[in-house]
Amino acid sequence: MSSKLRLVIFDVDGTLVDSQGDILAAMGEAFDAVDLPRPSRATVLGIVGLSLEVAMARLAPEADHARMVQAYKDAYMTLRAKTGAAQSSPLYPGARETLERLQSERDVLLGVATGKSKRGLDKLIEAHALENVFVTRQVADFHPSKPHPSMIYQAMLEAGVEPQDTVMIGDTSFDMEMAAAAGVSGFGVSWGYHPVSALSAAQLVLDEFSALEGALQTWWRASA
Template identity: 80%
Template sequence: MSTGLRLVIFDVDGTLVDSQGDIIAAMTLAFEAVGLPVPERNAILGIVGLSLDVAMARLAPDADHLRMVAAYKDAYIALRAQTGAAQSSPLYPGARETLARLNAQPDTLLGVATGKSKRGLDKLIEAHDLEGLFVTQQVADFHPSKPHPSMILQAMTDAGTEPAGTVMIGDTSFDMEMAAAAGVHGFGVSWGYHPISALRAARKVVTDFDDLEAALDDHWRAFP
């Protein structure tokens, strides 16, 4: 039986915040740590959203992935310490306002499903004063990498919602494929790290946060 609740799950990097500067810099240092040439920018951005071990395996199949992951994490922490999370991973225009408006709706719950670690997500939420917004926070520490549906399935369990009342918002093909695997609708965003052409599994692709709110309103009318 339907609970009447709606759950909107957000990806983080490339969807809520633009962290590509630190991601590329940290990945550069990770490749230098094992003496390998650094991949092109688009190749690095193409793996954003995957768990780090899976991302490293895709970018450098024959490398020492454990060493690369450790080097990446150390570099990312150091880079973030230099400027602070709010500056190095700024919210996209309209993100904060949209989150606040959705959170104010009595039947709408918010969640996060990200390839970040719990520590990284906690620091980002604290830096942007987003505490208390997300009733469920799914991170790479406790799940298989996207596009496995585990994060969304656990988020729905936490929130007490059903697939028909759940939407996944993300910028990558991994997010949209994860949504499809979990049996929920996925909305792609155009401002992130994967081209729109890669978001083939998306029900809809939106161009800004105002467009996202309108798309959600239309969706809930079609799937009350």
């Protein structure tokens, strides 16, 4: 693309992998743990991307959030152990090929910024054999929940890349709002958990992974 280093940061759930089955089931167990009715699929998917504590507070303001978070984590781990992370959270079509092509670009660095825990992200990356793909991994353990820009700030610091050379890729309003708060470009994706109408803060919205490389080239060329 150019001799200038660029950074592409990916959200995980709903962007790189489709983990909604386990998310919905684990959230159901979390609500069962505090004797509350299980929320609808749309309600649960609407909070994907937030850190668990923040998500529980939104979904059940008066409940025991610590108990819900632990029940969610226990259920998620059990579900993942039954089938394996690669099967329970498969990569979206074209994700691996796009990551490999972008990684081969000498001036492009890749990272992730996710509401997952470090343990959960590490397990997922290992399951998909992506250990050497991302130069920076930002997780919920060490940052405020999205859309706070802390994850992007740290990713740019670790990669040594400036805001104008950074793009955040995500499927939720939280990802796009985080990008805007950090002063970086945000590309939404239409295959994830939030409707396209919620991605109003995005510079553009992609309908398939194969369109990402061309969109990045066009965007960076225009901003050069």
